[in-house]
Amino acid sequence: MVVRTLPNAKITLSYPLWACDFDPHDANQLVVGGGGGAGRHGVGNKMTLLKLSSDGSREIENAGETELSGQEDSVATIAVGARRDSTSSTSKTVFAGINAAPDECKKGKSRHFRVFGLAQPARSAKNSGVTFSETARETLFASTDADTFQRRLRLSQPFEKLENNAAAAAAASSSQLGAVSTGFAQQSQIAIFDAPAAGPQRWKSRGRLQIPNEAMDLDVVQTGPDTYQLAYCDDYEIFTVDISRTDVSEPRCVYTLTSNDGPKARPSFKSIRYLSPGFVFAVANSPAGKGVLLHGYRLPEKDQERARLAVVKTLPKSVSRSTGLAVRNLAPPSSVQDKQxxxxxxxxxxxxxxxISLYTLEYKSTLNIDLLVDLAPFAKIDSVHPQAITGLSFSTSPKGPKPAANLELKLASVSLGQTAVVHSIPLKKYVDKKAAPRKGGPPRPARYVVAIPSQGESHLSLIIVTAAICLLMALIGQTFMEAKGISQPVLGTNRFLPESWTVPFRVVPREGSVLKQTTFDDLLTTVTPAEHEKIIVRHDDTGEIGPDGLPQLKAHVHDEELHGPAKPWDELETREQHLWRQRLKKTGHWVEDMGETVFKGVLFGEIGGAIGAMVGEAL
Structure with a gap:
């Protein structure tokens, strides 16, 4: 994959960022959110509206932000709703996931689902201030578990227009459907809600699903005037749920990941997105950080059928684990009645x-046959952020006639390092010359494609050269083995070689190297406390991710103001002890035979909130 430098703009804010989403009607407005969570650590919880310059200067400005409660968790998820009147940019609806204060969570009263109105004055107004106002906070999950939080939030993509018929008019009050899923819940759930585009209507719950395993990711697509489909994945399976105005079906498993090398070698799903009502795209991580798989699936049309793999690709070996996925259709249908x-x-x-690795994927539709072809890379952007990337979002694709200078797609990414970066991907108009022109009819339709050429599959010349090199190496290897008596004569080349070259040699087996593991005691010896001081084991403040996909562990002399609250092993909750045991096992610091006495006298940092979510995902 070619490493490229795309035009970009960057801004650094005052808090770690966990989520981002573009305004679906304005590619120059981006909403981001995050924070330090609950506690007295001096890092606030905020949401910010970022504005990108439209004059080609590649600048981002902080247009306005809101300071949220420091007693609650940070903003974990964000989705910006569509507006009925896309020409009006003075108000937006922002959906967010924010866990309540720890005391409220322990009572089972976490009103995690938040709705904000984002108002900004018209261009002609004298006041240029942007205001966030909370309009709703509710509990969508039927769970009183103190550890439950809103892990995922998705809205269905809005259509450019609604057809003028009765069915579309009936659906006009709820042109988008949303879904949220639990994290760390004893009983995993997915809640579904209507997201009105505008007017006096408020969001409305459409029910909830009890699912056997936690959803790693989910997405929603509109399939009719008032019908939708939800897709979600847990570690190893993909499920779909059909949703109508009056009914929500039970989840149906349509695909299961398998491995020929046994269950321990089986990849696990990380992300999933709809391409169209008939296809989904998923990312899976191989175990032990051994690579990332990209899969496109054709969804079944009948209940008895299973999804089928349509395209497969593997990320470069330098990327051992995926942390996020974003997908954008450059030529979406303008209404739900139109076919892709x-x-x-x-x-x-x-x-x-x-x-960030960037790919293009071609969707071909001929008569009643739809295909996914040519999943190919066109760019890899290295070291986008100083710390872990926590969110990705594409702007909507350009519509209608635009000057060539403005043909671009924006990709936003945010990180724990308080940075937001927006890259611009150049586009161009494309006319399919293979399409037969219609006599007396309109010209061939034009659409947008990425202007940077993708790296296609290997060409014939490359295959021939590679095959020739392999054949030459095989001949040299066979000649060498015959000369040294390792192989029976096949080529008969010994008679042409000097006698000194044909003296057999004895092969001495080489001893394998022994890898040294860092134990829990080794970790503690990195610090030397005074007589009355205690050691704390906690995750690194920088958020740096190790090769195993987990935040790195550090040992320190405990300072409550610097490191926050900590507990000895016996005072940890059962769930926290379980997470710490699994965390230490994963990196080889501890095994069952060591017992828990090695933990005596040591303080352990918090493993909840955002860090807990990252550890839970990696485990």
Whole structure:
């Protein structure tokens, strides 16, 4: 994959960022959110509206932000709703996931689902201030578990227009459907809600699903005037749920990941997105950080059928784990009644090395046959952020006639390092010359594609050269083995070689190297406390991710103001002890035979909130 430098703009805010989403009607407005969570650590919880320059200067400005309660958790998820009147940019609806204060969570009263109105004055107004106002906070999950938080939030993509018929008019009050899923819940759930585009209507719950395993990711697509489909993945399976105005079906498993090398070698799903009502795209991580798989699936049309793999690709070996996914259709249908035609999709995958890999995927539609072809890379952006990437979002694709200078797709990414970066991907108009022109009819339709050429599959010349090199190496190897008596004569080349070259030699086996593991005691010896001081084991403040996909562990002399609250082993809750045991096992610091006495006298930092979510995902 070619490493490229794309035009970009960067801004550093005052808090770690966990989520971002573009305004679906304005590619120059981006909402971000995050924070330090609950506690007296001096890092606030905030949401910010960022504005990108439209004059080509590649600048980002902080247009306004809101300071949220420091007693509650940070902003974990964000989605910006569509507006009925897309020409009006003075108000927006922002949906967010924010866990309540720890005391409220322990009472089972976490009103995690928040709705904000984002108002900004018209361009002609004298006042240029942007205001966030909370309009709703509710509990969508039927759970009183103190550890439950809102892990995922997705809205269905809005259509450009609604057809003038009765069915569309009936659906006009709820042009988007949203879904949220639990994290760390004893009983995993997915809650579904209507997201009105505008007017006096408020969001409305459409029910909830009890699912056996936690959803790693989910997405929603509109399939009719008032019908939708939800897709979600847990570690190893993909499920779909059909949703109508009056009914929500039970989840149906349509695909299960398997491995020929046994269950321990089986990859696990990380992310999933709809391409169209008939296809989904998923990212899976191989175990032990051994690589990232990109899969496109054709969804079944009948209940008895299973999804089928349509395209497969593997990320470069330098990317051992994926941390996020974003997908954008460059030629979406303008209404729900229209069929998806030929189109190009842009796919972004973030990795544990703070890189972003960019791919294009072609969607071909001929008669009643739809195909996914040519999943190919066109750029890899290295070291996008100083710390782990936590969110990705594409702007909506351009519509209508635009000057060539403005043909671009924006990709936003945010990180724990308080940075937001927006890259610009150049686009161009494309006319399919293979399409037969209609006599007396309109010209061939034009659509947008990425202007940077993708790296296609290997060409014939490369295959021939590679095959020739392999054949030459095989001949040299066989000649060498015959000369040294390792192999029976096949080529008979010994008679042409000097006698000194044909003396057999004895092969001495080489001893394998022994890898040294760092134990829990080794970790403690990195610090030397005084007589009355205690050691704390906690995750690194920088958020740096190790090769195993987990935040790195550090030992320190405990300072409550610097490190926050900590507890000895016996005072940890059962869930916290379980997470710490699994965390230490994962990196080889501890095994069952050591017992828990090695933990005596040591303080342990908090493993909840955002860090807990990252550890839980990696485990």
């Amino acid at each position: 035609g030929d189109s190009q999709y842009v796919i972004a995958v973030s990795g544990q090395d703070n890189s």
